[in-house]
Amino acid sequence: MTLLALLFLLALLPAGSAKSRHLPKASISSPVFGPRQVHGVLGGSVTVKCFYPATSVNRHDRKYWCKESGSRCVTMVSTNYVAPSYQDRVSLTDHPEAENFQINISALGLEDSGSYQCGLGVNGRGLSYRVTLTVAEAPPVPEAAELFYVKLRSTWTVSCSFGPETADMKRYLCKKDKEGCRTIVNSYQEIDDAFKGRALLTFEEPLGSFSVTMTQMDWEDAGLYYCGTSEYGSGGKSKELDVFVYEDKNFPQLKTTVTGIKGSSATFECLYDPLKKSTTRIWCKWRVQGCDKIIDNTGYVKYSYEGRVAMFENPGNKTVTIVLNQLEAKDQGFYWCMSNELKEQQSSTELKVVDGEPGLTGKKEVEAPVGSRLGLTCSYPCKYYSYEKYWCKWNYTGCPVLPAQDQGLPGPSATCNTSNKTVVLSFDPVTEEDEGWYWCGVKRNGLFGEVMAVQLRVAAGNDARHSPELLDVGDSSPESGAAPPGGAYSDAEVRKGASPESSDESHGSNTLALVLGPLAGLILIVVTAFAIVKYRQMKRSDLVSVGSYRTNISMSDFESVRDYSASNSACVKDSQETPMGQDEFITTTDTLESAADTKKAKRSSKEDADLAYSSFLVTSDSIAQDSSRGDSTVLDVSPKQDQV
Structure with a gap:
């Protein structure tokens, strides 16, 4: 039973420690590294370089x-x-800054051939490396392998040159194994699947030269490599490269994979030496044919990434932070940190973009007129409640955080409303210089977290589209709830005189004004139109039906007829008067007219026309009767009046 258990454990061991069984023996036993084989010629000299961790x-x-x-x-x-x-x-020279010491042996004799050790401390301590020296009686002497002492998780760069005559030939880097030499990458844009995103071949000067860079070096990357032209073993030129990987406890271990949510942001870290001011730091996207530069520390930003990417230097921990926001599916891939001086500080990180809901939300595009008041909003979930929140204005060299309240500087201010978990960036008023990209982000322990970008466009006058972020221009006193210029507030700090509730009420009143304003204007337009129509109806001629005829009778005609009938009734006043006491008289004609005038305000224009026409008929009939009785006044009725 014990034997079966032991066999079972042995069967599982290779699967669980696959990486360990591939570790080079030298990497396990000692961090000291040197050449495996050294060749010299009789009477000549050799130089042996041995590496060690420069602790x-x-x-x-x-x-x-x-x-x-x-x-x-x-x-x-x-x-x-x-x-x-x-x-x-024989001499020994130490170069601790280069992490190696060199042994020079001159006047070589055949007796110098043999096995040697270069090491640290005392003999037998274990910090040593075995080197075989071979002395030949005459040249040629085989070319020794070029040595590379590489830190775990760092970057290895090798340059190879075989002359201008090889400029049109295929160039390659391969790793020696039992089956031959496994191609890592070549100039025909072919790359091993295990090295995609990690290896990059670039052409250099002079003609026929090229370099290969490999990032995130691991234990199994140690071994013998060959760079050359044409195909390995086909007679083309080649060069042997001996790579040793060792672990430096002080070397930072950066993330090799970063995951970001679509529409949100991702944060990357790169290494750099802050003491070397001349170092150019570049961040690019890896492609098989090269690395597409996105941003560097000199102020360059690729056009399609403006407002999306920024670089922040952190001299304290010797890192550079790159933030990429507005993530899309096409952003997925490998990104490289590159340096023109310290090749080992170059690194690569894989970005994976997944579906999900961004933590920071708000309007991403805002347009406002010059002189208006504006508030850019950024809402965050409860998980960011304890984080440091900030607003900054993006530019080509970074994204400087906007001034805080205690600095008392004019300009935009950041406030945080703890009731609805929203950070507001206020402008009072908006100026043309305010146009650009603004970032809302969170930090924790000085490390950059999620970021949301907002593009602000400033229009002259009232040409801007209405936006819910626009605030009413009015009382800007502290009681009105407007943030004072230069104020920055955290979640736990709410400014005096402006509670979360007052901010909500101000926001509600602004919303109510925006809704009721257009509605009141619409009602005013409708009432005005109705009044105009009614006025025109009063002024225009009414269509009146008389028997089987329809004709347009002007109200002024009725007025003239009524005036004429009144003056005519004055002629027959004596025959129609009825004494009612003293000076009071009532005439039949006056009674009809006064009744019509009293009811006129309550009738429509059509009713007025009917009444006037009836009065006209009565008056005409009265005149006709008086004429037949021999009255002195005669009314001449022409045939045209019969057609009325």
């Missing part, structure tokens, strides 16, 4: 070079010692 202890520790003899290793030279038999022939 404070290693810098001051003893370095040595010894020759193996049985179970012993006899020291030929060390930091403060040279064997008598090797005086004036």
